[in-house]
Amino acid sequence: MAAKPAPAETQPCWSCGSMGAAHFCEACGRVQPPAALDYFAFFGWPRKLNIDVAALDKDFYQLSRKLHPDLNARAGGQEQEWSLEQSSMLNDAHRTLKDPVQRTQYLLKLEGVEVEEQSKSATEQARATGQMKKQIVPPDLLEEVFELNLQLEELRLQKKMGEDDPALSEEVGRRKLELEEKHEALLEELKKVWASWDAWIDRGDGEQAVAQDERKHALDKMVDVLNRRNYIRNLVRDVSAALES
Amino acid sequence: MSYSDKVIDHYNNPRNVGSLDKSSNDVGTGLVGAPECGDVMKLQIRVNRDTNVIEEAKFKTFGCGSAIASSSLATEWVKGKTVDEAMAIKNMDIVKELSLPPVKIHCSVLAEDAIRAAIGDWKKKQETAKPVAVEAQ
Numbered sequence A: 001m002a003a004k005p006a007p008a009e010t011q012p013c014w015s016c017g018s019m020g021a022a023h024f025c026e027a028c029g030r031v032q033p034p035a036a037l038d039y040f041a042f043f044g045w046p047r048k049l050n051i052d053v054a055a056l057d058k059d060f061y062q063l064s065r066k067l068h069p070d071l072n073a074r075a076g077g078q079e080q081e082w083s084l085e086q087s088s089m090l091n092d093a094h095r096t097l098k099d100p101v102q103r104t105q106y107l108l109k110l111e112g113v114e115v116e117e118q119s120k121s122a123t124e125q126a127r128a129t130g131q132m133k134k135q136i137v138p139p140d141l142l143e144e145v146f147e148l149n150l151q152l153e154e155l156r157l158q159k160k161m162g163e164d165d166p167a168l169s170e171e172v173g174r175r176k177l178e179l180e181e182k183h184e185a186l187l188e189e190l191k192k193v194w195a196s197w198d199a200w201i202d203r204g205d206g207e208q209a210v211a212q213d214e215r216k217h218a219l220d221k222m223v224d225v226l227n228r229r230n231y232i233r234n235l236v237r238d239v240s241a242a243l244e245s
Numbered sequence B: 001m002s003y004s005d006k007v008i009d010h011y012n013n014p015r016n017v018g019s020l021d022k023s024s025n026d027v028g029t030g031l032v033g034a035p036e037c038g039d040v041m042k043l044q045i046r047v048n049r050d051t052n053v054i055e056e057a058k059f060k061t062f063g064c065g066s067a068i069a070s071s072s073l074a075t076e077w078v079k080g081k082t083v084d085e086a087m088a089i090k091n092m093d094i095v096k097e098l099s100l101p102p103v104k105i106h107c108s109v110l111a112e113d114a115i116r117a118a119i120g121d122w123k124k125k126q127e128t129a130k131p132v133a134v135e136a137q
């Protein structure tokens, strides 16, 4: 941990005055008051998405040992309270960043992208111009979702009537496998977008400003992949439920 | 979460469930989805060529109770209206009628989108069907 630069926002240690103490002081070991940091900054990392999960886990375990409220019990009221707050933030940060989808969603939120807002503003735009709303997910995916739902309905109905059409169950089972593959493939697609996002982060401050459309493009693409993945995930869930019913 | 009586009524007795012939020239089809929850809604209208009045409307929704109620209500509302009148239906009208809570607003948005999409599809068909006649006027 010591090798990592403390985030710029951190204050000097309240107890001994050493500089750059993020969670606890490197010099005197006292727990610090929690700073208003995002989860990336909490670990002293830039907002990059392709993270080394093993390193994340390692930092997490090291920090959680040092910040454990029980260990800081003897330090008394204030410090114990801080360590409690710090540990709970540590847990949230770790859980969120460890999961690739949650990590991406979290970044989108940090960058001010509200997925639900996008859908609403697209409707407003359509209303104002009298045009058709641009659907956020591609039409062929919608078509696929709709068709499969029809089949599922049929399957459920048959099962309820005690009939069994093996051909239909088989067909739906095959679709389920396809969907699971697609679900996986979309994760790979997401990782490709991470690379272009991370490349943007790696540009210097001056260069980031001129490459704004690169940033926007990457964020839009993330929303797109996550939306499609959402649909597929729900489908897989519904298909499994229908097959087991 | 508790649904209003009107939502429950539409949910239990949905009006106009079904489909119209997608390839027919006087039928417009709107297929829309809400990525937030993964629901899909199909709404179809049959329009009278001479009066532009929507004579028939059908829907099929795979989604939550509010989405089903919103689309059921939407088909009732568009019937008898001209396409232009139907375009004026706003999701907030649906929200009010069904007393939808804030978390269910996106379900009503879906219904508005579906109406608009169905009308858009129908209009596109009319343009391609008689391009010369329109220009001549």
Ligand code: FES
Pocket (backbone or CB within 6 Å): B034, B037, B038, B039, B063, B064, B065, B066, B067, B104, B106, B107, B110
């Ligand atoms: S929760 Fe999805 S449309 Fe209502």
